[in-house]
Amino acid sequence: MEDNKKLSLQFTGNGGDLFIIYLINALLIPFTLGIYFFWGSVKIKKYFHENLEFLGGRFGYHATGKERFFGFLKAVAMVIVLGAAMFVLMKLLSFIVGEKAAAIIIMIFLYGGIIILIPVIQVGTLRYNLSRTSWKEYRFRFTGRPSDMLVIYIKGLVLTAITLGIYAPWFICSLSAFIMGNTKIGNESFEYTGNGKDLLFKVVKGILLSIITLGIYVPWYIADIERYNWEHTLFQGKPFKSDMTGGQLFGAMLISTILVMFTFGIGFAWAVVRIRKVYLDSLSITAEPDIIGLVNIDDKDASATTSGVEDLGSLLDTLADFIG
16 A cells, blocks of 8 residues: 555645635736736646655646746737738739639638647647656656647548548547657656557447436546556556546536535635546556656757747637637
8 A cells, every 4th residue: 555655646735725826816917917827827837736746756847937928929929920921912812813712722821720830839838848847856858749740630630530530539549649659757758558449439438428327427437538548658668557436536526516616716726626636646657667767858949939829829719708
């Protein structure tokens, strides 16, 4: 039992401390016209990381609100420049091929650009966030290339469409293998060995039982997928293990929902901590990794700009929802 505890993650955060952070964010973000959002989001991530312990060492998050803010400004500038370029191109094409044909060409460029941008943003955001994440004195980093993820995306989207969604589990496994295989701590990589066939069975079973039980089975479905993914995630050849059950998750979700409703939202921080503990405290590695052989490598060139693009997209989604 003691060995299992030693090899498990432990989340030591509490709702009271998190509530203070949320409260400060709720006050300062409107007061600063949204500018404090970047500092506030960094504080939340720092809190979650610094309260996560594994093998006697704590995680850390080393991003700053300043670099997140300037990354966002660069992203806004890039979008404005691209928007202006598209407008000029639209006008030029209108003179050459007419307005309707120009609109079709621009739409093709736009959708093609979005497909290309998705892996660029995802890889850039992963690279930035992992480069700012540490465990003990060792930094994480991401070494994947956007072009490799783009190939996975195009193949996955095309085959998922052709097979009416059946290929989706294989697509998800390919993405997971790419992400985990390029996620490193120091000089060591993670590995993902899941396969689409196994995942397809779990997805079909989960969806059917969730429909039959009017959604009650959803926590068991989530827990099943969570256990499968961690059992097929390896570090130095040693698989992780999740002991999370559907009953634990259902209980945490039920209590959290009641807590938030009956406190008119005040209990949200406690609800977040409760659910996070269910996920993290159930996670362990099956054998102790070789830490002595780790060599610390920093990714000093990771930029916050792609993270800023993601923040901009989230902001636009929020505004669109607000406007209706």
